[in-house]
Amino acid sequence: MKKILSILISLFILFALCPAFFAENPAVISVTSAVGKPGDTITVFVSISEDTNLGNSRIDFLYDINELEYIGSKAEGVGVNSIVAAVPNASGVSVGFITSSGIREEGNIFSVSFRIISSKIPSRIDISVSVPEFVDADTDLKIPNTVNNTFIIIAEKINGDLDFDGSVTISDAMLGFLWLAGKVDLDETALVSADMNGDGATGICDIMKIFMLVADSNG
Ligand SMILES: [Ca+2]
């Protein structure tokens, strides 16, 4: 019994002395989807959860380069100072970025624009998104992270047409209000159509715009 106790105590001391392998806050990376026609340039926005203290890093986007062409990346909103390297390759593009110090805020960190080469309409281009390694800006410890894959829908997008019947009517506005109230779910494609101001997110301002559009067209 005494022996077991001393082993437990030794183990406890060993763990107490070991530096933590992971930094504390996981980084949740979200990438928006988009809708466009063949030939259109569309933009997806990459955002991060709060208080990650993420330092310089990169995110990889894998897709069929015969369907999608990389156009450019732009630093956005919180914490990313500049895009250092966006390297298009045979399987997609890697976007590297510089942070002024660790990223603490939540919000968009950068955007990536693509041109739709594929002429298949309607269809869908999948983009698989991955993070090679995230490290803490101060301690260099690994930051655990999650990231979602995304997709581009190739379709005739009509801003505000949430039910995809080809026109914007009071039904679309009602659908938007029901969604805001949490009464119905909208799939990601409908949410992209609902993004009236093109900022990559759908909210009350967008739904109000749809409502105003319908109200105006009804005199
Ligand atoms: Ca409609």
Ligand SMILES: [Ca+2]
């Ligand atoms: Ca919006």
